[in-house]
Amino acid sequence: MKERSGMVTIIDVAKEANVSPSTVSRVLNDTGMISPATVEIVYQAVKKLGYEPNVLARSFRKKETRTILILTPNMTNPYYSNILSGISDMSREMNYSSFICNTTAGTAQVKEMLNMLPKHRADGVILLASEMGETWLRDFSENYPIVQCSEFDPDIQIPHVSIDNYKAAVEAIHYLIRIGHRKIGTISSTNRYLSTQLRMQGYKDALIEAGIEPEERFIANAGKDYSYASGCLAANQLLSQPDPPTALFCISDVLAMGAINTAKKIGLRVPQDVSVIGFDDVEQTAMFSPQLTTVAQPCYALGQKCAELLLKNLARGESISKETILPHKMVIRESTASRAV
Amino acid sequence: MKERSGMVTIIDVAKEANVSPSTVSRVLNDTGMISPATVEIVYQAVKKLGYEPNVLARSFRKKETRTILILTPNMTNPYYSNILSGISDMSREMNYSSFICNTTAGTAQVKEMLNMLPKHRADGVILLASEMGETWLRDFSENYPIVQCSEFDPDIQIPHVSIDNYKAAVEAIHYLIRIGHRKIGTISSTNRYLSTQLRMQGYKDALIEAGIEPEERFIANAGKDYSYASGCLAANQLLSQPDPPTALFCISDVLAMGAINTAKKIGLRVPQDVSVIGFDDVEQTAMFSPQLTTVAQPCYALGQKCAELLLKNLARGESISKETILPHKMVIRESTASRAV
DNA sequence: TTCCGTCGTGCAATCGTTTGCATAAACTCA
């Protein structure tokens, strides 16, 4: 790699254009009044010298990085990667860059990464998937711009964007009941996400509302990781008991796929013997066979919205509304079938 | 959000510790000689005031951002997201941050993003999936540190990390031949990736080596996007002809899944009637049914290696070796079966 | 004691922009 050709600064441009650095700066930033003639001259000098403003110097002076931090527990999971994609694209659209960081290691790592804000390495942060009970977050949010995506803690009023998980669950169960199911199980999780709690509540309430008493034996918990393997395990527990459920509401698509493959292994046909509903609607649900019936979350839009809220606050000082709910949608495909009542 | 409590600078720390700012700087950076006593005093002052160095000022002065740029055509595709994850984790380990940018819009967008380097917004760049023929890249690489992941152009000598695609394809075809297949088709793509070209060459050479003449009618091209839908289309073309192939070598797992589901739709059983091999070994291959036989790429490690090479160059001035090949691996699962000869 | 090398520290310049203030020129309007 050859030595970078002597960096050209705003001073060089000023000299070339026979004006002061201030004027060049004003032209480039379109701030202050400058005559059209000068503008033209400056642009020509910029072009002639191939000047590129030093973002570092600019950021330093203006005390803004035009960069946001995104913390995600995982970036290979399609649910998160779609959100990340939404955030990322919207950021660029609004002339911001974004640092995406895995925080697999949990709270300690989150805290460590959040230090980027006091260090002036980022202007604001979007948190994906924070668990409940992190009260220290409130203090942090009083000092720095922050938006939470999908998950939040109702007791800690931090601006957040999500879907209505309770309603979504209720709708899913209603649908199963409507097509004739009475013995409806669920594969939930032991994590501390609000969404998990709300979906469980929706599941129970919808059953009760229909006059069906929720049964403990129809409820199974997958691991915190929402992994395929733990979906298999949970499904096995539910389906291999005597008088098993005829329908399963899973709180994620991956879990649902595990459930379906497990059902097949046990010798049950999906959807003829058991119906399965997933949650999220990640791409692979349509490639899976049978194609998954699921509750679709607008992941990409969720991400976009988070970025939009945060950046409008950063760039224009607009305050961030505490709660934004985006619409979900039941997508009925092949993994559910009606049952003669 | 309340006003950030008056930022504390290195000068405040210096005052508190009764030393000069230079000394504080030297303590914090562990550069130059300072007495243990002073070190102690400075650290106490830092702690007492809750001082966080202003990264912006530091970067500006040192002319380094400790940030790398990663350009990917897509971040939701699990193949890429695993690489990104590897890069990302390794960067953090080496105390660097990374900007991840989608460059869906193609070359123009790549060029635009690469401008972050002359603008001093990043110190180096990792390119995922560059197509061949981008000769302007050579000039760029002479001025800035750059590493290419997976794809590169042999005519443009830029440091790169990848697997041996030719050999991998040859192995896959050998395997199919060994288990009794003679009519072997391939689903390739019309993109301009070197990997595509090499895999095609490997496919043909392996057949010829085994005394089988490659037939045009056994070769189909999916779209440039490697999408599921285009995999379905290509498979349909291949399998619905008279005397169809008994095995399919697909250049990506998603394509393979499309092929398998299409085969099923046509009424062919996989693997009994037709064997299918994928490429990449993304997570979902194991959740798919039948589980996919495929050529595994070490995506995460690929990413790690790229980051390691780039960062060692950035941080320690080590030169980057032009070519790094990581091992691939055939993973035999359920989508292939031997055929009575 | 004198000389020299090493150690520990401070001074002040510097990095490239932005921006508050001052000012000169050009207009407006009575």
Added chain:
DNA sequence: TGAGTTTATGCAAACGATTGCACGACGGAA
């Protein structure tokens, strides 16, 4: 024509860290 206003520009001081250079103190060798 002169006073007041607007327009266009330059000057110089920041921003917060790092770092080359200088200097005093100290220790050991001659």
